[in-house]
Amino acid sequence: MALILGIDNGLTVTKAVIFDEGGHVLSTARRRVAQSMPRPRHVERDMDDLWAQTAAAIAEAVAGCGRPAGDIAAVAATAHGDGLYLLDGDARPLGPGILSLDSRAGDIAQGWQDDGTAQRALDRTGQMPHASAPSAILAWIRNHEPERFARIGHVLACKDWLTFRLSGRIGTDLTEASTSFTDVRTQGFAPDIPAIFGVTIPLPEIALPDQVVGHVTDAAARLTGLSEGTPVVAGLHDVTASALGSGGYGAGTVAIVAGTYSINETVTAQPLSDPRWFCRNGISMGEWNAMSISPASAANYDWFLDTLCAVEGRQAQDRGGALHAEIIPEIEAALAQPSSAIFHPYLFGSPHGPTASGAFFGLRGWQDRGHMLRAVIEGIAFNHRHHVDALRHGFQPQVARLTGGISRSPVFAQLFADVLAMPVTVTATDEAAAWGAALCAGSGVGLFASPRHDPRDLDAVTTRFSPDPDRSAQMAERYAVFTELNDALRPIWPRLEALQGPR
Incomplete structure (x- = not known):
């Protein structure tokens, strides 16, 4: 049985996962990739270090899979979308990689909203530009780092940089290409689109996500333990990879990733554009x-545990446990009681503009940590509902497929079903994005008929959570208050933001 390597690079961790062609994990290796924040709103990483850590993770996974490297039939990568990874004319990193959490270009994106540029972009590209869009970041570099801008030789996404280091191929794939500069109707680059944003840049070659674009070079083989000549497939954007790997990629299903970002997506056969969602390329023409996404999901829960429960977290580790598992009964107890506590999960961003911020409302002295945690989890689910309702306005998803770390808890999965008032399914896939990349790799070399032909018995690894009518009614009432608070705070958020000084 052949093996497949899927690489998944997130915002803090890069992973290499080796699967057999039945979808079973043989080995997984992780490495942290350091972020730097040299100035407020700047979130960056060293591109060479990213490759070094990824290569080390691959080498560990290859060594630990129990099979020779020659059994690996193909490799493909996925990684965080948006942001920017620039190369100069000699294909060397042109400064640090810029992550999708970066918001230095927020004022530029807001200016485009005000002057009509965003609407022109929506008409041509199917999406409104935002702070971490390549278009906005490139415009910021043009304005603030003109020497760097003049030296741009290649504009890539994160996973394209990894594909280049593996194979020497400079290019992108269909899904990643559509972050800023593709015509929403033709799905290809159009020469007039960069001019909408006032930039002139070289655009990369586009391949299908399951297209073989090169082979592992000798230099990459020596670093990773892979066999020289192993086929390298183009790969895909991690949002799409997660949906594909969880079995949630398709019309009629809204795939939800509750991670750093609140990610909600559905597949359509028509390029329907709306300011509330990005209309981006699927895995096929x-x-x-x-x-429909925002940086407002489970990172808020992690922040609460890391910041306010750090001592308990270390104690749980000393006992060989995990605070996340131990704290669930507190949340269950809070869910069983009436509560006035509401939380806005906007610690790292929101769908309501760059000045929206996180906050608790309705706290009372007799409430405890469980009530606050309940409010945090509900707030995350409410923000996902904001996005899912937008998609329901344009499409007809009948079921949600939930992935992300918090999806492993039945309590949280049931809460999502009650908040969304729709069935929620969870697939037992620990590495959904890596498996999505591996499906593309396997398709590229003929192991699968297409990336959609998941060889697993998805029914056997899927748990379904149906909404409880009474709980859904309660959650609808709470969601209404959550939404009214958003509306009431819109004029106040900019004043709060101004208190921390200039950007």
Whole structure:
């Protein structure tokens, strides 16, 4: 049985996962990739270190899979979308990679909203530009780092940089290409689109996500333990990879990733544009992904545990446990009681503009940590509902497929079903994005008929959570208050933001 390597690079961790062609994990290796924040709103990483850590993770996974490297039939990568990874004319990193959490270009994106540029972009590209869009970041570099801008030789996404280091191929794939500069109807680059944003840049070659674009070079083989000549497939954007790997990629299903970002997407056969979602390319020509997203999901829960429960977290580790598992009964107890506590999960961003911020409302002295945690989890689910409701306005998803760390808890999965008032399914896939990349790799070398032909018995590894009518009614009432608070705070958020000084 052949093996497949899927690489998944997130915002803090890069992973290498080796699967057999039945979808079973043989080995997994992780490495942290350091972020730097040299100035407020700047979130960066060293591109050479990213490759070094990824190569080390691959080497560990290859060594630990129990099979020779020659059994690996193909490799493909996925990684965080948006942001920017620039190369100069000699294909060397042109400064640090810029992550999708970066918001230095927020004022530029807001200016485009005000002057009509964003609407022109929506008409041509299927999406409104935002702070971490390549278009906005490139415009910021043009304005603030003109010497760097003049030296741009290649504009890539994160996973394209990894593919280049593996194979020497400079290019991108269909899904990643559509972050800023593709015509929403033709799905290819159009020469007039960069001019909408006032930039002139070289655009990379586009391949299908399951297209073989090169082979592992001798230099990459020596670093990773892979066999020289192993086919390298183009790969795909991690939002799409997660949906594909969880079995949630398709019309009628809204795929939800509750991670750093609140990601909600559904597949459509028509390029339907709306300011509330990105209309981006799917994994094949003639299909699109409608993505409604914001940086406002489970990172808020992690922040609460890391910041306010750090001592308990270390104690749980000393006992060989995990605070996340031990704290669930507190949340269950709070869910069983009435509560006035509401939380806005906007610690790292929101769908309501760059000045929206996180906050607790309705706290009372007799409430405890469980009530606050309940409010945090509900707030995360409410923000996902904001996005899912937008998609329901344009499409007809009947079921949600939930992935992300918090999806492993039945309590949280049931809460999502009650908040969304729709069935929620969870697939037992620990590495959904890596498996999505591996499906593309396997398709590229003929192991699968297409990336959609998941060899697993998805029914056997899927748990379904149906909404409880009474709980859904309660959650609808709470969601209404959550939404009214958003509306009431819109004029106040900019004043709060001004208190921390200039950007």
